[in-house]
Amino acid sequence: MLSLLAPGALLALTALAVPPLLHLRRRSEQKLVRFAALRWLGQGARPRSQVRLEQRLLLAVRLLLPAALVFLLAVPVWRSAATASQPWVVVTPGLDPTAARAVVEGSPTEWHWLAPAFPALDTAAPAPAGEAFASLLRQLDAQLPPGAALQVVVPQELSGLDAERLQLHRAVEWRVVTGNTLAPSAMPAHTGNDLQLTLRYDAQHTAGLPLVRALAAAWRAAGLNVTVDEAQSDTAPAASVDALFWLGAELPEPIRQWARAGGTLIAADPAAPEQAAGTSDADTGLPMPITLGRGRLLLFSASLDPAHNAALRNPELPTRLLTLLRHDATPPDRAPAASVSPLRVTDTAPNTAAATSLDTWLALLAALLFLAERILSLRAARQRT
Amino acid sequence: MSEPSYAAGFDPAAIPAEVRARLRGLRLGTRLNSRSAGIGQHTGHSRGAGLEFAQYRAYGQGDEPRQVDWKLFARSDRYFVRDALRESPLTIWLLLDASASMEQADAVRPHYRKLDAACALAACVAEIALQQGDSFGLAALSGAGMQVLMPGGGRRHRDQLWLELRALRHGGTLPAETAVRPLWERIAPGTLVLTLSDDFDDTLVAFAERLAAAGRDVLSIGLLSAEERDFPFLGGHRFHEPESGAELHLEARGGADEFIGRFQAARAGLSRQLAAAGIRHCDHYLDEALDAPLQRLFRAGGWAAPN
Incomplete structure (x- = not known):
């Protein structure tokens, strides 16, 4: 075709x-x-105008x-045209293949894992790729021939969804395997009331100390169990600390290493150019977090002295900073599978199926x-x- | 209209050897009696001393006594004088059309124009006249006017004719009748006039008719290209008439039969018209042998050589 x-x-x-x-x-x-004998040439024999x-x-x-x-x-x-009508079944990695075969109706011939390259179900189960679920399903939809039926075997709770509801160009049979929930992704969950802060500073930059203490006081007043470890040194704290404030000229290497290992570092660098300090959020005036290794860095462009930094004088500062610290910005990507069955769209999408x-x-x-x-x-x- | 140009490029060597050989069998002659004075090969108008007996006539004052036929006097007791026909030389005028229409050639032989054929024919006729001891003159008519070589005889005169033909002015249209008028005085009555033209221009035809009516023996060779006879064109063509500059866009395939019919009818009409005027005429196509028209006119034609 x-x-x-x-x-x-x-x-x-x-x-x-x-x-x-x-x-x-x-x-x-x-x-x-x-x-020369032109006069005997007939006028009747003019060139015919036919094309x-x-x-x-x-x-x-x-x-x-x-x-x-x-x-x-x-x-x-x-x-x-031969592959056009082959019905497909894809199984979300992490599910038991036999359980998946039990819920599928009919006798489709094409069994695959919902994983990159869509390996056959007979092969070993690939590692669960939670965040790629929606993306993989859209890719499969584009690759399959337009007429091919598709059944998706999913666990009760789905992860790896994104902000857009799944919209596919075919009717999809949504098979939910009950009683099988995938392990939640290893994400730090700050659900408790504990907040461990560490404050490190050198002798020349003590102007920010009252700010950190005031923040801690504000969070305590909000009902959090805040502990602050204050020291005039450049030694790194333990890995379990939620946030490290650094008041100093430049980042010492131990503290930088600690942040790279997965910590959240809040520092100020007046000398840093605006783009190096990261763009500021227009609403809050807080800097956007910069990825630093596996950790994050909140780098203020002005010093952490409220007298010099307008962003620090904002009364909303404790709330907003807490939101940043507690990973609350991560969008939700988990939902019960039954509630997110794909919608069907009818517009003609570019189809690259086996082309x-x-x-x-x-x-x-x-x-x-x-x-x-x-x-x-x-x-x-x-x-x- | 094309400008007159020189150098027709006539080359006497262009006359093939076999044509030159066949020319020996031809004799130019006139149906009229030549009125030119002198001794020649043609039956003269004047009688007198000669070999050919004409008549007896009564002796008159002034006749020489040795011309009296004494044997007849002995029988009849009267003086009779033997008269003989005097044989006079012939003068041939070659009337050459050098207008632009004569520059036409066939596509298969693009450098052999009607004008080249006319010059070669003129040279052939001059060759025959030279053999017969006749005199020949040339008048070429073109857009540049008239180019005249007065009649004369002998090899030097033939060479002069070749030079004239080589430096022939050609192109343009034929001059008006008034410009040709001096020729009237030069072409004496009783001379042989041969027109070499395609006869597309009525001026020369009318002039030839007037010459014939006024006691000149006029012959005419119509020069035509093979394309005019066969019309071998296929596909679209732009036909350009060189004298008037007129053009005609034609799908040639469809017009061939019509053109050939019209053209042959026109030629037949011309032939009848010339015959009625007493002009012997034949057509010469460019793909024929050069001496073919001369053979038709002078061998099989109306005039037979006296001996």
């Missing part, structure tokens, strides 16, 4: 009007004959050549046509002279 990925390019077929015009125009280039084309073979080649090029622009692909590109053959054909055109044209020119 032949289909075009860019059918709009067929508009260029209007270029086919040019070669016939060229071959018509040659008609008027008539041979000049010196003929006449010269060198039809050459014209045909000249028509085929742009047609082939236009067709090449339209990106033709060949889809074998063989015909570009090479068409380019070859165009090259051959070009060669033939050159040869025929040369021969015609020689005949004229």
Whole structure:
């Protein structure tokens, strides 16, 4: 089955009007004959106005050549019709294949894992790729032939969803394996009331100390169990500490290492240019977190002295900073599977299912046509002279 | 209209050897009696001393006594004088059309124009006249006017004719009748006039008719190209008439039969018209042998050589 990925390019077929015009125009280039007996030539034998084309073979080649090029622009692909109606079943990794076979209806032949490259279900189960679930399903939808039925075997609770509801171009049978919940992804959950803060500073930068103490006081007042470890040194704290405030000229190497290992570091660097300090959130004035290894860095562009930094004078500062510290910005990606069964959209989407590109053959054909055109044209020119 | 140009490029060597050989069998002659003075090969108008007996006439004052036929006097007791026909030389005028229409050639032989054929024919006729001891003159008419070589005889005069033909001015249209008028005074009555033209221009035809009516023996060779006879064109052509500059765009395939019919009818009409005026005429096509029209006119034609 032949289909075009860019059918709009067929508009260029209007270029086919040019070669016939060229071959018509040659008609008027008539041979000049010196003929003294002109007066006996009849007026009745005027050239007939009917459309006449010269060198039809050459014209045909000249028509085929742009047609082939236009067709090449339209990106033709060949889809074998044999795989069009094979129903597919994909199983979310982490599920038991036998349990999956139990919930699927009918007798589909194509069993695959919902994993990159869609390995067969007979092969070993790939590692669960929680965050790629929706993406993989969309990819499969685009790759499968339009008519192929699809059954998706999912656990009760799905992770790896994103902000957009799944919309696929086919009706999908959504098979939920009950009683099987995947282990939640290893994400730090700050659900408790404990908040461990560490404050490190050097002797020249003590202006920020009251700010940290005030923040701790504010969070305590909000009901959190805050512990603050204050020290004038550059030693790194333990890994379990929630946040480290650094008041100093530049980041000492132990503290940088600690942040790279997965900690949250809050520092100020007045000397750092704006872009190095990270862009500020327009609403809060707080810097956006910069990824530093596996950890995060909140780098204020001004010093942590409220007298010099307007962002620190904002009364909302404790709330917003706490939100940042407690990973609350992560969007939700988990939902009960039954509630997120894919919607069906009917618009014609580009389908790349098992498509063989015909570009090479068409380019070859165009090259051959070009060669033939050159040869025929040369021969015609020689005949004229 | 094309400008008159020089150098028709006539080359006497262009006359093939076999044509030159066949010319020996031809004799130029006139149906009229030559009125030119002198001794020549042609039956003269004047009687007098000669070999050919004409008549007896009564002796008159002034006749020489040795011309009296004494045997007849002995029988009849009267003086009779033997008269003989005097054989006079012939003058041949070659009237050459060098207008632009004569520059036409066939596509198969693009450098052999009607004008070249006309020059070669003129040279052939001059050759025959030279053999016969006749005198020949040339008048070439073209857009540049008239180019005249007065009649004369001998090899030097033939060479002079070749030079004239070589430096022939041609092109343009034929001059008006008034410009040709000096020829009237030069072409004496009783001379042989041979026109070499395609006869597409009525001026020369009318002039030939007037010459014939005024006692000149006029012959005419119509020069035509093979294309005008066969019309071998296929496909679209732009036909250009060199004298008027007119052009006609034609699908040649469809017009061939019509043109051939019209053209042959026109030639037949011309032939009848010339015959009515007493002009012997034949057509010469460029793909024929050069001496073919001369053979038709001078061997099989109306005039037979006296001996």
